[in-house]
Amino acid sequence: MTINQAYTHHFMAMTVPCEVTLITIDAATNTAKIARDIEVNTKRLEDKFNFYSATSMLTTLINQREGKRVMLDTETRDILTKVHDYSALTQGIFDITVGTVKALLPRSSLSREQIYQDAAPYMGLSAWEIEDDCLLLHFPLTQLDLGGVIKEVAVDQALAIASASSSGVLINFGGDIRVAGQKADGDDFIVGVINPHDQAQALFALPLRNQALTTSAHYARRQQFADHESSHILASQDTHKQVISVTVVADTALQAGIMSTALTINPRLTVPEEIGFALVDEQLNVHQNTDFLLL
Secondary structure, three states: OOOOEEEEEEEEEOOEEEEEEEEEOOOOOOHHHHHHHHHHHHHHHHHHOOOOOOOOHHHHHHHOOOOOEEEOOHHHHHHHHHHHHHHHHOOOOOOHHHHHHHHHOOOOOOOHHHHHHHHHHHOOHHHEEEEOOEEEEOOOOOOOOOOOOHHHHHHHHHHHHHHOOOOEEEEEEOOEEEEEEOOOOOOOEEEEEEEOOEEEEEEEEEEEOOOEEEEEEOOOOEEEOOOOEEEOOOOOOOOOOOOOEEEEEEOOHHHHHHHHHHHHHOOOOOOOOOOEEEEEOOOOOEEOOOOOOOO
Protein backbone atom coordinates (compact mmCIF):
# COMPACT_ATOMS: atom_id res chain seq x y z
CA MET A 1 0.00 0.00 0.00
CA THR A 2 1.20 3.50 -0.76
CA ILE A 3 0.37 6.59 1.25
CA ASN A 4 1.29 10.22 0.86
CA GLN A 5 4.09 11.15 3.22
CA ALA A 6 5.51 14.60 3.87
CA TYR A 7 9.18 15.20 4.64
CA THR A 8 10.54 18.66 5.48
CA HIS A 9 14.19 19.72 5.57
CA HIS A 10 15.55 23.07 6.79
CA PHE A 11 18.94 24.70 6.23
CA MET A 12 20.55 28.14 5.84
CA ALA A 13 22.00 29.34 2.54
CA MET A 14 22.37 32.64 0.70
CA THR A 15 21.76 34.45 4.04
CA VAL A 16 18.16 33.15 4.30
CA PRO A 17 16.35 30.17 5.86
CA CYS A 18 15.59 27.50 3.29
CA GLU A 19 12.80 24.93 3.47
CA VAL A 20 12.23 21.87 1.30
CA THR A 21 8.97 19.91 1.64
CA LEU A 22 8.64 16.68 -0.30
CA ILE A 23 5.45 14.63 -0.68
CA THR A 24 5.98 11.02 -1.74
CA ILE A 25 3.65 8.10 -2.43
CA ASP A 26 6.39 5.47 -2.27
CA ALA A 27 7.82 4.65 1.15
CA ALA A 28 11.03 3.50 -0.56
CA THR A 29 11.82 7.01 -1.81
CA ASN A 30 14.83 8.39 0.04
CA THR A 31 13.44 11.86 0.70
CA ALA A 32 16.22 12.69 3.14
CA LYS A 33 18.84 12.16 0.42
CA ILE A 34 16.88 14.25 -2.09
CA ALA A 35 16.65 17.09 0.43
CA ARG A 36 20.37 16.85 1.20
CA ASP A 37 21.14 16.91 -2.54
CA ILE A 38 19.12 20.11 -2.81
CA GLU A 39 21.02 21.67 0.10
CA VAL A 40 24.39 20.72 -1.41
CA ASN A 41 23.39 22.12 -4.80
CA THR A 42 22.10 25.35 -3.28
CA LYS A 43 25.34 25.96 -1.42
CA ARG A 44 27.30 25.10 -4.58
CA LEU A 45 25.44 27.84 -6.44
CA GLU A 46 26.05 30.23 -3.55
CA ASP A 47 29.80 29.58 -3.68
CA LYS A 48 29.96 29.77 -7.46
CA PHE A 49 28.10 33.06 -7.94
CA ASN A 50 28.93 35.03 -4.77
CA PHE A 51 29.72 38.63 -5.74
CA TYR A 52 31.44 39.25 -2.41
CA SER A 53 33.69 36.18 -2.46
CA ALA A 54 37.24 36.60 -3.72
CA THR A 55 37.29 32.96 -4.85
CA SER A 56 33.90 32.54 -6.53
CA MET A 57 33.69 31.80 -10.23
CA LEU A 58 31.80 35.07 -10.72
CA THR A 59 34.69 37.03 -9.22
CA THR A 60 37.69 35.20 -10.63
CA LEU A 61 36.42 34.39 -14.12
CA ILE A 62 34.01 37.22 -14.91
CA ASN A 63 34.56 40.28 -12.72
CA GLN A 64 38.35 39.96 -12.70
CA ARG A 65 38.56 39.09 -16.40
CA GLU A 66 41.49 40.23 -18.49
CA GLY A 67 39.64 40.71 -21.77
CA LYS A 68 36.13 41.37 -23.02
CA ARG A 69 35.34 37.73 -23.89
CA VAL A 70 34.78 35.05 -21.22
CA MET A 71 34.21 31.37 -22.00
CA LEU A 72 31.30 30.02 -19.96
CA ASP A 73 30.33 26.61 -18.70
CA THR A 74 26.91 25.38 -19.84
CA GLU A 75 25.13 26.20 -16.58
CA THR A 76 26.39 29.78 -16.44
CA ARG A 77 25.63 30.36 -20.11
CA ASP A 78 22.06 29.10 -19.69
CA ILE A 79 21.48 31.22 -16.57
CA LEU A 80 22.85 34.39 -18.16
CA THR A 81 20.86 33.80 -21.35
CA LYS A 82 17.62 33.60 -19.37
CA VAL A 83 18.58 36.60 -17.27
CA HIS A 84 19.26 38.65 -20.40
CA ASP A 85 15.93 37.64 -21.96
CA TYR A 86 13.89 38.31 -18.81
CA SER A 87 15.73 41.58 -18.17
CA ALA A 88 14.79 42.69 -21.68
CA LEU A 89 11.11 42.08 -20.77
CA THR A 90 11.59 44.64 -17.98
CA GLN A 91 12.96 47.14 -20.52
CA GLY A 92 16.34 46.80 -18.82
CA ILE A 93 15.04 47.97 -15.44
CA PHE A 94 16.31 44.75 -13.88
CA ASP A 95 20.06 45.04 -14.36
CA ILE A 96 22.76 42.64 -13.15
CA THR A 97 25.42 45.19 -14.09
CA VAL A 98 24.46 46.88 -10.81
CA GLY A 99 27.63 45.16 -9.66
CA THR A 100 29.39 48.15 -11.25
CA VAL A 101 27.76 50.38 -8.63
CA LYS A 102 28.61 47.97 -5.82
CA ALA A 103 32.24 47.89 -6.92
CA LEU A 104 32.40 51.68 -6.40
CA LEU A 105 30.82 51.63 -2.93
CA PRO A 106 34.13 51.16 -1.06
CA ARG A 107 34.96 54.67 -2.28
CA SER A 108 32.86 55.88 0.63
CA SER A 109 33.41 59.58 -0.04
CA LEU A 110 31.24 59.40 -3.15
CA SER A 111 27.56 60.30 -2.94
CA ARG A 112 24.90 58.03 -4.35
CA GLU A 113 24.42 60.38 -7.31
CA GLN A 114 28.16 60.48 -8.00
CA ILE A 115 28.46 56.70 -7.92
CA TYR A 116 25.62 56.25 -10.40
CA GLN A 117 27.04 58.94 -12.67
CA ASP A 118 30.41 57.19 -12.68
CA ALA A 119 28.90 53.74 -13.24
CA ALA A 120 26.20 54.61 -15.79
CA PRO A 121 28.35 54.39 -18.97
CA TYR A 122 29.25 50.79 -18.13
CA MET A 123 25.81 49.51 -17.14
CA GLY A 124 22.71 48.15 -18.85
CA LEU A 125 21.81 45.39 -21.29
CA SER A 126 23.98 46.99 -23.96
CA ALA A 127 27.05 46.40 -21.78
CA TRP A 128 26.92 42.60 -22.08
CA GLU A 129 25.67 39.82 -24.31
CA ILE A 130 25.90 36.07 -24.81
CA GLU A 131 27.48 34.86 -28.03
CA ASP A 132 27.53 31.06 -28.37
CA ASP A 133 29.44 29.87 -25.28
CA CYS A 134 30.97 33.26 -24.54
CA LEU A 135 30.01 36.19 -22.38
CA LEU A 136 30.98 39.46 -24.02
CA LEU A 137 31.48 42.44 -21.72
CA HIS A 138 32.07 45.58 -23.73
CA PHE A 139 33.59 47.74 -20.99
CA PRO A 140 36.42 46.81 -18.61
CA LEU A 141 34.67 48.47 -15.65
CA THR A 142 31.40 46.52 -16.00
CA GLN A 143 30.79 44.19 -13.06
CA LEU A 144 28.02 41.59 -12.83
CA ASP A 145 26.15 40.86 -9.60
CA LEU A 146 23.87 37.82 -9.69
CA GLY A 147 22.68 38.21 -6.11
CA GLY A 148 19.24 39.13 -7.43
CA VAL A 149 18.82 35.90 -9.39
CA ILE A 150 20.87 33.03 -7.96
CA LYS A 151 18.50 32.29 -5.08
CA GLU A 152 15.71 32.00 -7.63
CA VAL A 153 17.87 29.78 -9.84
CA ALA A 154 18.52 27.60 -6.78
CA VAL A 155 14.77 27.32 -6.18
CA ASP A 156 14.17 26.25 -9.77
CA GLN A 157 17.00 23.73 -9.66
CA ALA A 158 15.74 22.38 -6.33
CA LEU A 159 12.34 21.67 -7.82
CA ALA A 160 13.97 19.92 -10.78
CA ILE A 161 15.96 17.71 -8.40
CA ALA A 162 12.89 16.78 -6.36
CA SER A 163 10.00 16.60 -8.79
CA ALA A 164 10.98 13.37 -10.56
CA SER A 165 10.45 11.31 -7.41
CA SER A 166 7.85 13.35 -5.50
CA SER A 167 4.14 13.82 -6.01
CA GLY A 168 4.30 17.21 -4.34
CA VAL A 169 7.14 19.68 -3.76
CA LEU A 170 7.33 22.99 -1.96
CA ILE A 171 10.60 24.93 -2.13
CA ASN A 172 10.83 28.08 -0.02
CA PHE A 173 14.15 29.92 0.07
CA GLY A 174 13.61 33.10 2.06
CA GLY A 175 10.20 33.75 0.49
CA ASP A 176 11.20 32.76 -3.04
CA ILE A 177 8.86 29.84 -3.59
CA ARG A 178 8.09 27.20 -6.17
CA VAL A 179 5.63 24.33 -5.93
CA ALA A 180 4.80 21.27 -7.97
CA GLY A 181 1.90 18.87 -7.45
CA GLN A 182 -0.13 19.00 -4.27
CA LYS A 183 0.06 18.54 -0.52
CA ALA A 184 -0.26 15.15 1.13
CA ASP A 185 -4.03 15.63 1.55
CA GLY A 186 -4.49 16.46 -2.13
CA ASP A 187 -5.07 20.18 -1.60
CA ASP A 188 -3.08 22.93 -3.27
CA PHE A 189 -0.19 24.49 -1.41
CA ILE A 190 -1.20 27.77 0.24
CA VAL A 191 1.55 30.38 0.44
CA GLY A 192 1.43 33.40 2.71
CA VAL A 193 2.90 36.79 1.75
CA ILE A 194 4.56 38.74 4.57
CA ASN A 195 3.01 41.89 5.98
CA PRO A 196 5.66 44.59 5.30
CA HIS A 197 4.77 46.34 8.57
CA ASP A 198 4.86 43.16 10.69
CA GLN A 199 7.05 40.45 9.27
CA ALA A 200 5.74 37.93 11.80
CA GLN A 201 2.35 38.02 10.07
CA ALA A 202 1.01 37.24 6.62
CA LEU A 203 -0.77 40.04 4.76
CA PHE A 204 -2.51 37.68 2.34
CA ALA A 205 -2.22 34.13 1.03
CA LEU A 206 -2.43 32.51 -2.39
CA PRO A 207 -2.96 28.91 -3.58
CA LEU A 208 -0.25 27.71 -5.94
CA ARG A 209 -0.15 24.74 -8.28
CA ASN A 210 2.93 24.18 -10.45
CA GLN A 211 3.86 27.85 -10.05
CA ALA A 212 6.48 30.10 -8.54
CA LEU A 213 5.98 33.10 -6.25
CA THR A 214 8.47 35.76 -5.24
CA THR A 215 8.09 38.93 -3.20
CA SER A 216 10.40 41.91 -3.56
CA ALA A 217 10.40 44.59 -0.88
CA HIS A 218 12.75 47.12 0.67
CA TYR A 219 11.65 47.13 4.30
CA ALA A 220 14.17 44.61 5.61
CA ARG A 221 17.58 45.41 4.09
CA ARG A 222 19.21 48.73 3.24
CA GLN A 223 22.21 49.92 1.24
CA GLN A 224 24.45 52.60 2.74
CA PHE A 225 25.89 55.34 0.55
CA ALA A 226 28.11 58.17 1.79
CA ASP A 227 25.29 60.70 1.78
CA HIS A 228 22.26 58.57 2.67
CA GLU A 229 20.73 55.12 2.99
CA SER A 230 18.67 53.56 0.21
CA SER A 231 16.82 50.38 -0.59
CA HIS A 232 18.99 47.32 -1.15
CA ILE A 233 17.22 47.12 -4.52
CA LEU A 234 19.58 49.38 -6.40
CA ALA A 235 18.45 51.53 -9.31
CA SER A 236 19.40 55.01 -10.46
CA GLN A 237 15.81 56.22 -9.97
CA ASP A 238 15.47 54.30 -6.67
CA THR A 239 12.42 52.21 -5.78
CA HIS A 240 8.90 53.60 -6.22
CA LYS A 241 7.80 55.51 -3.12
CA GLN A 242 4.15 54.35 -3.23
CA VAL A 243 4.92 50.63 -3.50
CA ILE A 244 6.55 48.91 -0.54
CA SER A 245 6.13 45.30 -1.64
CA VAL A 246 5.54 43.45 -4.91
CA THR A 247 4.51 39.81 -5.24
CA VAL A 248 4.65 38.03 -8.59
CA VAL A 249 3.38 34.60 -9.63
CA ALA A 250 5.00 33.07 -12.72
CA ASP A 251 6.10 29.73 -14.15
CA THR A 252 9.61 29.89 -12.67
CA ALA A 253 11.19 31.55 -9.66
CA LEU A 254 13.78 33.22 -11.88
CA GLN A 255 11.14 34.86 -14.04
CA ALA A 256 9.05 35.86 -11.01
CA GLY A 257 12.04 37.26 -9.13
CA ILE A 258 13.25 39.44 -11.99
CA MET A 259 9.77 40.81 -12.59
CA SER A 260 8.99 41.47 -8.92
CA THR A 261 12.25 43.37 -8.47
CA ALA A 262 11.63 45.44 -11.60
CA LEU A 263 8.10 46.31 -10.46
CA THR A 264 9.39 47.79 -7.20
CA ILE A 265 11.30 50.27 -9.35
CA ASN A 266 8.63 50.89 -12.00
CA PRO A 267 5.24 49.42 -11.05
CA ARG A 268 3.77 50.72 -14.33
CA LEU A 269 5.95 48.29 -16.25
CA THR A 270 3.99 46.20 -18.75
CA VAL A 271 3.63 42.68 -17.35
CA PRO A 272 3.13 39.67 -19.66
CA GLU A 273 -0.43 38.29 -19.50
CA GLU A 274 0.66 34.96 -18.06
CA ILE A 275 2.26 36.62 -15.02
CA GLY A 276 0.21 37.65 -11.99
CA PHE A 277 1.22 40.44 -9.64
CA ALA A 278 0.10 42.25 -6.49
CA LEU A 279 1.36 45.65 -5.34
CA VAL A 280 1.21 46.68 -1.67
CA ASP A 281 1.09 50.35 -0.71
CA GLU A 282 2.09 52.02 2.56
CA GLN A 283 -1.44 51.57 3.96
CA LEU A 284 -1.20 47.81 3.25
CA ASN A 285 -3.78 47.93 0.49
CA VAL A 286 -3.22 45.19 -2.10
CA HIS A 287 -3.57 46.24 -5.76
CA GLN A 288 -3.61 44.22 -8.97
CA ASN A 289 -3.43 47.31 -11.17
CA THR A 290 -1.66 50.66 -11.03
CA ASP A 291 -4.71 52.96 -10.93
CA PHE A 292 -3.80 53.97 -7.35
CA LEU A 293 -0.44 55.45 -8.31
CA LEU A 294 -0.09 59.20 -8.31
CA LEU A 295 1.21 60.85 -11.46
